[in-house]
Amino acid sequence: MSRNRVFAAAMAGIMLTGALAACSSSGGDDGKDGPTTIKLLEFQKARADVVKDLLPEFEQAMAKQGREVKVELVADPLTDEQFKTKITQQLHSGTAPDVIDMGGTNVTGLAGAGYLLKLDDYLDKWDGWDQYYESAKDGARQPDGSFYSIPHEASVQSLFYRKDVLKRLGVDTSQPRTWDELIDRLKQVKDKTGEAPIVIPAGTAWGGGTWAEGFLPIMAGTGSTFYDAKSAKWKLESKGLSATFDLYGKLVKDGLLPVRDLQNPNPWEPTKYKKFPKGTLPVAAQGSWGWKYDWGPEGAAPIKDVRDKVGTWDYPALVPGTKPYSINAGGFGYSVNADSKSADAAVELAKWLSTGKALAEQLAAVGAVAPRKDLSGTGPYKDEPSLLEAERKLKTSILPLRGDGEDQVSQAVQGATAEVLSGKANGDQAAADFAKEAKELLGGNRVAE
Incomplete structure (x- = not known):
């Protein structure tokens, strides 16, 4: 959250x-x-x-x-x-x-x-x-x-995980190099618990968090240009965007995202405030503020001995030629x-x-x-x-380029990921719908052709 x-x-x-x-x-x-x-x-x-x-x-x-x-x-x-x-x-x-x-x-x-x-x-x-x-x-x-x-x-934004839970389940806790590697581990967790094991902000209920804490950190590590500061224009179609929407689609298709929780009001409450502290949802996209505000002794959902039980991974590589990274938020x-x-x-x-x-x-x-x-x-x-x-x-984290029209792009991302959660769109369809809506919201003068 x-x-x-x-x-x-x-x-x-x-x-x-x-x-x-x-x-x-x-x-x-x-x-x-x-x-x-x-x-x-x-x-x-x-x-x-x-x-x-x-x-x-x-x-x-x-x-x-x-x-x-x-x-x-x-x-x-x-x-x-x-x-x-x-x-x-x-x-x-x-x-x-x-x-x-x-x-x-x-x-x-x-x-x-x-x-x-x-x-x-x-x-x-x-x-x-x-x-x-x-x-x-x-x-x-x-x-x-x-x-x-x-x-x-x-x-710094990264993936927080429950060390104690994954070790108890016999799941590898080393840094995953790719999303495919991480997804294999998430499937192991689901097979053993029956629960969706990871939360990444998505949909409209999470509001701007879907963009800033969910989508943008993943997209930023793909190597694709999303916003060009020199021209002050957004590039709404790229390999990185397609790969990011495809990742959401795969996580939903494989039952790895808590879809119902993400569709409900205040989706951070059942996920980051209940299931992650309980250990039933052991991986969460999160920022360094989570050590205090979410799970610290005086946080919204304290985890006893949080530093012993919780660790962080860099975001795994999503496309060939990239490597794990954290986000400078x-x-x-x-x-x-x-x-x-x-x-x-x-x-x-x-x-x-x-x-x-x-x-x-x-x-x-x-x-x-x-x-x-x-x-x-x-x-x-x-x-x-x-x-x-x-x-x-x-010192080595990625700083996403952000610019004029970010609120409009965020709105389009929320809508497109909501379609994925509802099953109305797969990754390719969500990417196309995103590009169409974002262009309408931004206006042609802020979109790169």
């Missing part, structure tokens, strides 16, 4: 501690009108909780530099869609906070609309920028080549309102929160991977072995 859905579930019933409020800082960067006050928006409770305790330390750090800066935390728990709608309205009306913490998929559209401050000059002068992994920088770089956010986390970053009256102070806050102990505490709290090289020895992040292992994979 995606972190966004976890946060949404965790926030159910929580009273809003704040609301998106006007950004205008009292006093500018020159401080002539008194202390500089900047506002920081956190729309997910877990992030707001950890950042709240860090802000006084930032204010003290600024005081030591002779700058009187006050930070007001705007904690406004929202789902992803609610946040996207609300922050767009606030930025358009000139009433958004100075600093906004959000996922990279939101940055592209807001930066393109001129709502976010270009950070290139700030980053060029910041020695901390040299510590970032190139993959993290590449993920934050926007289509115009510039940066409009400072990434303060990363994540990006993460949240701090962006600055282009209309902030205290842009310099806002950038200082974003940099400070993305450095040292302040960053280590956030990463450990939300179960994220460090996007920079110098955190592995800093507590409490250094005490998270599963996150450190994911960080090592980050």
Whole structure:
């Protein structure tokens, strides 16, 4: 299940501690009108909780530099869609906070609309920028080549599996080199348990997770071009796309996907929150956040001794000439309102929160991977072995190309995989239906011929 859905579930019933409020800082960067006050928006409770305790330390750090800066935390728990709608309205009306913490998929559209401050000059002068992994920088770089956010986390997507269950069943737990090899193992599990053994997000009920956590990670490793950044166009027919839809078709035909669960509302609940923790569904496509938010001690469905019972595989190769890989799934970053009256102070806050102990505490709290090289020895992040292992994979993981029209492509993927789940289409038919719907949704000017 995606972190966004976890946060949404965790926030159910929580009273809003704040609301998106006007950004205008009292006093500018020159401080002539008194202390500089900047506002920081956190729309997910877990992030707001950890950042709240860090802000006084930032204010003290600024005081030591002779700058009187006050930070007001705007904690406004929202789902992803609610946040996207609300922050767009606030930025358009000139009433958004100075600093906004959000996922990279939101940055592209807001930066393109001129709502976010270009950070290139700030980053060029910041020695901390040299510590970032190139993959993290590449993920934050926007289509115009510039940066409009400072990434303060990363994540790695792979296949999580129950080591204890597979060993008990006598099934090989070594890294599968190909999907055919993995499917053979999955059939062994099904023969012994009678249950569908793997969950990969698919269909319409999982929403955007079908695209970002299910389809895209598989497609990205096929070597086929899906989105061309230079032309800003999508290629809707390729060997990789056909192979990916064929894989879904094969998994459904062989009874390896939990079709009924995937068709029901909130499909992550019976799969990732019940069957995977019970061990009756031992393989799940998942991101590194799962160590905390899904199966950690305080997660949605805790697994006792999770590090002993759960392991990860890279995605196996799907087409000839490729090899196993993990996916760099990006993460949240701090962006600055282009209309902030205290842009310099806002950038200082974003940099400070993305450095040292302040960053280590956030990463450990939300179960994220460090996007920079110098955190592995800093507590409490250094005490998270599963996150450190994911960080090592980050260095060689694949960064999928994503661009304008992604929401429309996601919708077409959801519809096509839903047809596979229902038995209305095999892999070839789903690929054709996907290409047709995606072209209609995108418009011809965003589709490569």
